[in-house]
Amino acid sequence: MYGLMMNSPLSIASLIRHADRYHGDTEIVSRLVEGGIHRYTYTDAHRRSRQLANAFRALGVQTADRIGTLAWNGFRHFEIYFAAAGMGAICHTINPRLFPEQIAYIIDHADDRFIHFDLTFLPLVEQLAPLCPGVRGWIAMTDRAHMPAANIDLLCFEELVNAHSDDFDWPALDENLASSLCYTSGTTGNPKGVLYSHRSTILHAYGSALPDALNLSARDVVLPVVPMFHVNAWGLPYSAPLCGAKLVFPGAQLDGASLHELFEAEGVTCSAGVPTIWLGLLNHLKAGGLRFGSLKRTVIGGSACPPAMIRSFEDDFGVQVLHAWGMTEMSPLGTVNTFKNRHLAQTKAERDALQNKQGRVIYGVDLKIVDDDGRELPRDGKAYGDLLVRGPWICSEYFKGEGGNPLVDGWFPTGDVATLDQDGFMQITDRSKDVIKSGGEWISSIDLENTAVAHPAVAEAAVIGVAHPKWDERPLLIVMKKPGADVTREELLQFFEGRVAKWWIPDDVAFVDSLPHTATGKLLKTRLREDFRNHRLPTA
Ligand code: ADP
Numbered sequence: 001m002y003g004l005m006m007n008s009p010l011s012i013a014s015l016i017r018h019a020d021r022y023h024g025d026t027e028i029v030s031r032l033v034e035g036g037i038h039r040y041t042y043t044d045a046h047r048r049s050r051q052l053a054n055a056f057r058a059l060g061v062q063t064a065d066r067i068g069t070l071a072w073n074g075f076r077h078f079e080i081y082f083a084a085a086g087m088g089a090i091c092h093t094i095n096p097r098l099f100p101e102q103i104a105y106i107i108d109h110a111d112d113r114f115i116h117f118d119l120t121f122l123p124l125v126e127q128l129a130p131l132c133p134g135v136r137g138w139i140a141m142t143d144r145a146h147m148p149a150a151n152i153d154l155l156c157f158e159e160l161v162n163a164h165s166d167d168f169d170w171p172a173l174d175e176n177l178a179s180s181l182c183y184t185s186g187t188t189g190n191p192k193g194v195l196y197s198h199r200s201t202i203l204h205a206y207g208s209a210l211p212d213a214l215n216l217s218a219r220d221v222v223l224p225v226v227p228m229f230h231v232n233a234w235g236l237p238y239s240a241p242l243c244g245a246k247l248v249f250p251g252a253q254l255d256g257a258s259l260h261e262l263f264e265a266e267g268v269t270c271s272a273g274v275p276t277i278w279l280g281l282l283n284h285l286k287a288g289g290l291r292f293g294s295l296k297r298t299v300i301g302g303s304a305c306p307p308a309m310i311r312s313f314e315d316d317f318g319v320q321v322l323h324a325w326g327m328t329e330m331s332p333l334g335t336v337n338t339f340k341n342r343h344l345a346q347t348k349a350e351r352d353a354l355q356n357k358q359g360r361v362i363y364g365v366d367l368k369i370v371d372d373d374g375r376e377l378p379r380d381g382k383a384y385g386d387l388l389v390r391g392p393w394i395c396s397e398y399f400k401g402e403g404g405n406p407l408v409d410g411w412f413p414t415g416d417v418a419t420l421d422q423d424g425f426m427q428i429t430d431r432s433k434d435v436i437k438s439g440g441e442w443i444s445s446i447d448l449e450n451t452a453v454a455h456p457a458v459a460e461a462a463v464i465g466v467a468h469p470k471w472d473e474r475p476l477l478i479v480m481k482k483p484g485a486d487v488t489r490e491e492l493l494q495f496f497e498g499r500v501a502k503w504w505i506p507d508d509v510a511f512v513d514s515l516p517h518t519a520t521g522k523l524l525k526t527r528l529r530e531d532f533r534n535h536r537l538p539t540a
Contacts, residue, residue, distance in 0.1 A: 010202035012179050013086035013170035015241045020046035023218060023244030029266050030074040031251035031258070033118045034146045038075055042241060045079060047166045052083035054164035059137065061113060063088040066181060068112035068135075070096045070103075070121045073228050073249040076141045076157055080116055081228070081237055085179035085198065086170045092181040093229040096121050097519035098191075104131035106183050106191055109400070116141050116157065120252050122148050175199040181399060182231055184328045193399030194328050196232070204331040204393040205238040207364040212338045214270065214299060214322065218244035221266055221294070225250060225259065225273030226302070230520050231332040234272055234299065245270075256284025264293050272299035274521040275309060279459070282312055295319050299336070301326060303522045304428065304446045306453040307356045325358035325428065327414060329406075331393040334367070335359035335426050354425065356450070361424040365391040368411065369420050381421030384429050384442075387414045417442075434525055436465035436475050443475055443504050445525075451499050452477055455492060457485035460515050462523045463506060466535050474537055477506040478528060480515050507537045 019026070024043035032038050061067065067084040069091065071077040084091040092110050094103060107115065107128065115132075116139045117125050125138055129152045140147060143158035179198045183191035209216040216222065222245045224233040232238070240247045248266045250259060259281050262268070278300060284290070298313065301324035310321045326332030337359035343351055361367050369377045369385040377383040388411035395412065397405060406412060417435055418428045429435070429444040436443040445463040452461035459482040465473035481487065489509040496505040510532065516524040 009173060009175035010199045011086075011170070011173055011175060012082060012198050012201055012238065013173075015202070015205070015238055016042070016046045016049055016082045016086070017170065019241035019244055023241070026218070026244055026246050028075055028078065028247045028249070030249040031253055031262060032074065033072065033120050033252050034142060040075065042244075045075065045082070048161055049079045049082040049086060050166040050168035050170075051161045051164045052079050053087040053168045053170075054166075055160040056083060056087055056089065058164065059114065059160075061087070061089050064178065065089045066092045066110045066112045068092045068094055068107060068110065068115040069229065070094050070115060070117040070124065071141060071228065072118050072120070072252045073224055073233060074118070074141075074251050075249065076116070077118075077228050078237055078247070078249070079161075081180070081232075085201075087168075088171055088173055088177065090178050090181050090195070093232065095183070095227075095229045095519045096124060100124060100127050100131070102191060104128055106193075107132045108134060109190075109402075110181060110183075110193060113137075114139055114155075118142075118252070119146065119148060122150060126151050173198060175202075180232060182229070182328055190402070192402045194395045195399045196331060196393075200331060200393040201232075201235070201238055202242075203364060204235050204333065205242045207362050207393070208235050208333045209239045209243055210362065212360070213333065213336045213362045214239065214272075215297070215338075216240065216243045216245055216270065220245040220270050221248060221268045222246065223248040223250060223259075223263065223266070223268040223271045225254060225271055225277050230302070231326070231328045234301075234326070234332055236272060254280075256280040256282075260284055260290060260292075263295055267294040269294055269296045270298065271295065272301075274302035275300055275305050276460075276517065276521045278309060278313070282309065282317075285317065292317055292319055297322055299324050301332075301358075302520060304358075304450065306450050307352070308450075308454045310355055311352065321355065323355060323357070323359055325426065329395040329412060329414075330365070330389060330391075333362060333393075334365045334389060335361050335424070337425075340423060357425050357427040358418075359426065361426065364393060365389055367420055367424070367426060369418055374408070377420075379420045379422055381419055381425070381427075384417055384419045386432060387416045387418040387420075387426070387428075388412060389414055431525075434464070436463070437473050438465075438468075438475070438503070439471045441503075445475070447500060448475055448477065448496075448504065448506060449523075451496055452479060452492065454499075455487065455495050457481055457487035458492075459483075459485075462515055462525065462528055464525055464528050464532060466507075466532060466537055468507070468537055468540050470540075474539060475504070475506040476532060476535060476537065477509045478515065478532070479509060479511055480513065481511065507539045508535070510535065 019042040297320035323337040448463040
C-alpha cells in the first residue's frame with residue numbers, strides 16, 4: 001500500500017522560488033571582477049534567473065544541454081546555477097585553475113554548448129576557443145560597458161538577460177534528472193565527471209543545513225570562500241536559499257585583507273573554505289592585530305585541517321571550526337565535526353583532540369571501513385582501513401561511464417584510509433596512495449604534517465614516502481618556512497620527539513620556497529614524489 005502523500009519532485013528551481021517568496025528582501029552581495037560591490041535580493045536573483053532561462057531558450061539550449069562556467073563566486077554565477085538547472089539543462093562548473101589542455105579536455109568531454117566566463121579568464125578563453133570547436137558561444141559575464149576586445153566573438157551576459165522578459169514558468173522536472181556537473185581534479189588519469197541530480201542536490205542541501213552539520217538559518221550571513229567551481233561551493237548556493245540566509249560572494253579577491261574587509265562590512269556569520277585560504281586570513285589578522293566582529297563559525301575541509309589552525313580560530317579569535325570531510329563524488333558533505341552532549345562534560349584537551357578528527361557522519365551518508373580483503377572492520381575508533389560510503393547524494397558512476405563501475409558491493413570507495421567510532425566520528429589517517437609503508441607498517445602522512453605545522457617556524461609542510469633499502473619507504477618532511485622564520489633540520493626532527501611514535505619521525509627534512517598544490521588547493525604529492533624521487537635519505 002502506498003502512502004497518500006503528494007509526490008512533489010525535488011527541484012532546484014523550488015529553492016530560488018522559495019527564497020524569493022519568503023526571503024525576498026534578503027540580500028546577495030558580490031564583489032565584482034570589474035571592481036566595486038554589487039548588491040541585490042533573492043527576488044532580484046529569481047527574476048534575473050527567469051530572464052536568463054528565457055535567454056537560454058532563445059539561444060537554443062535544450063534539456064540536458066551542458067552550460068559551462070569559468071567563474072568566481074558572484075551573483076551572475078549564482079543565476080546561471082538556477083537558470084540552467086531550473087530549465088532542465090545542466091550547469092557545468094569548470095575549475096579555471098586547471099591547465100588549459102585539461103580544461104579543453106573537460107569541455108570537450110562534457111560537450112558544453114555555451115561557456116560563461118568572468119573577465120579575469122579572457123586570456124584563458126582565447127586560448128581555449130580554438131581547442132573547443134563544439135562550443136557555440138562564449139559569454140562574458142559583464143555588461144556592455146565592460147566588454148573587452150577579444151580575438152574571438154563574444155556574447156554579453158547582461159545583454160542576454162536584459163533582452164528577455166522574466167515571464168518563465170519553471171518546468172516540472174523529474175527529480176532524478178541531471179542538474180549540475182563537476183569534474184574531479186584527478187591527480188592521476190583524466191578528470192572524471194560527477195553528475196548531480198535535482199534530487200541529490202536538494203537532499204544534500206537539507207542534510208548540510210542541519211544543526212549538527214553547518215547549522216544554517218535565516219539569521220546567517222554566509223560567505224563561501226570555497227569556489228562555486230569546487231563541488232558547487234560545497235552546496236552553499238543551494239542551502240543558503242533553502243534557509244533564507246544572506247549570501248556574500250567574494251569574487252576573485254581571496255587574499256586575507258580583502259576577505260576580512262568583506263567579512264566585517266557585511267556582517268558575515270558563517271564561512272567555508274580549504275585550509276590554505278584560512279592560512280592567509282589568519283596571518284593577516286595576527287599581523288594587524290585584527291578581530292572578527294561577526295564571524296561565528298567556519299567550515300574547513302577539502303584537506304586535513306591542521307590542529308594548530310583549529311586552535312587559532314577557536315582560542316585566539318573565538319570562531320568555531322567545523323572540521324568537515326567530503327568529496328566531489330559526495331556532493332560533497334560526508335562528516336562534520338560537532339560534539340555530542342557527553343563531550344561537553346569532557347576536558348578541553350579531550351575535546352580539542354576530538355576536533356582534529358574529520359567529524360561525525362550526517363544522516364544520509366553511511367560509512368564503513370574494510371580491510372584489504374574487503375572485510376568490515378570494527379567501529380572502535382582504533383582499527384583503520386579503506387573507507388567506503390553510500391547514500392542518495394553519492395555518485396554511482398561517472399559521467400559517460402568513465403573509468404567503469406566504481407562501486408564495490410554497492411559502496412563507493414573513497415580512496416581514504418580512516419578510523420570510525422561508535423558515535424560516527426571518522427578520522428582520516430591518509431589518502432590510500434599517500435600512506436607511507438615502512439617495514440610493513442603504515443605511517444600517516446597527515447599526522448606528521450599536522451605535527452610539523454604546529455612548529456612556530458613552519459608555514460606549510462608535506463610528508464611523502466621515499467624509497468629506503470631496508471624499510472621500503474621512510475617519511476621525508478618537506479617544509480616551507482614562515483617568512484623571516486628560521487629553523488634547522490635537527491630542531492624540526494627534535495620537535496617530533498614525544499609528539500609521534502619514535503619510528504614515525506621523518507628520516508630527513510627538505511626546505512623549499514613553496515609547495516605545489518592541486519587546482520583545488522590540496523598538496524600535490526604526485527609532483528613532490530617526482531621531485532624527490534632520487535632523494536637520498538641519510539639513513540639509507
Ligand atoms: P578532488 O577533486 O581533488 O578529488 P575532492 O574535494 O573531491 O577533490 O577531494 C576529496 C578528498 O579530499 C577526500 O577523499 C580526502 O582525501 C580529502 N579530504 C577532504 N576533506 C578532508 C579533510 N577534512 N581531511 C582530510 N582529507 C580531506
